[in-house]
Amino acid sequence: MRARDLFLLLSLLLLLAGAPGAVEPPEPLPTPADTTRLPAENLQATSRVPHPEGVPLDLAREAAWLTALGRLARQASPESPDSVLRVDAAHPRYELLGWLLESQMDVPSAPKGLVEVRLESPPLHSLGQSPTALGPPLKVDLDDDGENEEVTAGPDTCLRVHRGDRLIAQSAPLGFLEVRSLPGPRGLLEMVRLTRLLAVEAGEPDGAGWARLKVHLLHSEALGGRCAGRMEEIREIRLALTPPQSVPSIELAPPQDGKARVPLRGLVRAPQG
Structure with missing residues (x-):
């Protein structure tokens, strides 16, 4: 086969490959772990x-x-x-x-x-950019140095403690979202459960390097398009005032009267980062 004939054959094959109806592999769907795409x-x-x-x-x-x-x-x-x-x-x-x-x-x-x-x-x-804050920050002295820190509650259900412009502590997420398909009498039912952080209400020092914070949580659940439950709760959190390079552990316990200090019982302990 002459060089000219070979060139024409290759050109025809390339043209057919780009013609309408040619099947191309689909582009993979982006995932939240790959926000650049x-x-x-x-x-x-x-x-x-x-x-x-x-x-x-x-x-x-x-x-x-x-x-x-x-x-x-x-x-x-x-x-x-x-x-x-x-x-x-x-x-x-x-x-x-x-x-x-x-x-x-x-x-x-x-x-x-x-x-x-x-x-x-x-x-x-x-997705993944700096979180906003829910309402104004709580200004309170958490380390007994005479200067107030600022505590903010984020929509990601994390608490953040700032000293000036510097972030000095951050909790693990206090809430969650769960979406589950359950069998029902007429097919699958969608159950949605959500715990979200409404506000941080109070704070005080709790020993060297630790702070005790009172938070307001809301638990809600829907099943098959109907409200299956809704409950507000006050919890106390003991948070380590450490640099946020690693997410500190937290401990949760329900206050007996919603106001008083109570012994922490470790009902929830978030893992170290």
Whole structure:
């Protein structure tokens, strides 16, 4: 075969390879662990759930919000199994929780007996960026040096202690999000459980290098689009005032009266980083 004929044959093969109908391997889906490949777009989810007579509107709306939040979490974690997704301190990207909780909510009008909630996430490229704070910081002297530290609660359910512009301590996540598919009488039911941090309410020194903080938590659960439970809780946390290069361990215990100091019983101990 002459060189010219060989060139024409190769050109024809290349043309056919790029023609419509040629099958190309799909681009792999980006995951939260690879944020550099995520598009600068927002995820959206809608949930429409029943609002039975006698059920307070805020509980029906909470169920719709949780259901939509679970759908957003599924979209943001395509690598997770279909049956269960849990974002907590053990998750490789636990900041996904705070990112989801910063989603914007819209409550459009719905037919009688229904409640609808629409959620829109922050831009995907913002996942893993510096977290915001829930409300103003708590200013309190935690080390008995006469100067106040600033304690902030983040949407990622972590507590952070600043001395001036320097971060001196950070807790492990205190909350979690769990989305689970359960068998029901008419197919699978989606269960969404969420523990989130509402505020840090008080703080005081607790021995050399330690501080005791009082936090306000909210536990809520939806099953099959209905509110299955909602409970607020006050917890005390003993936090090591150490540099945040490694996440310090924390201990949780429920105050007996919501105000007094109580012995720490180690109900929850986050692992060392």
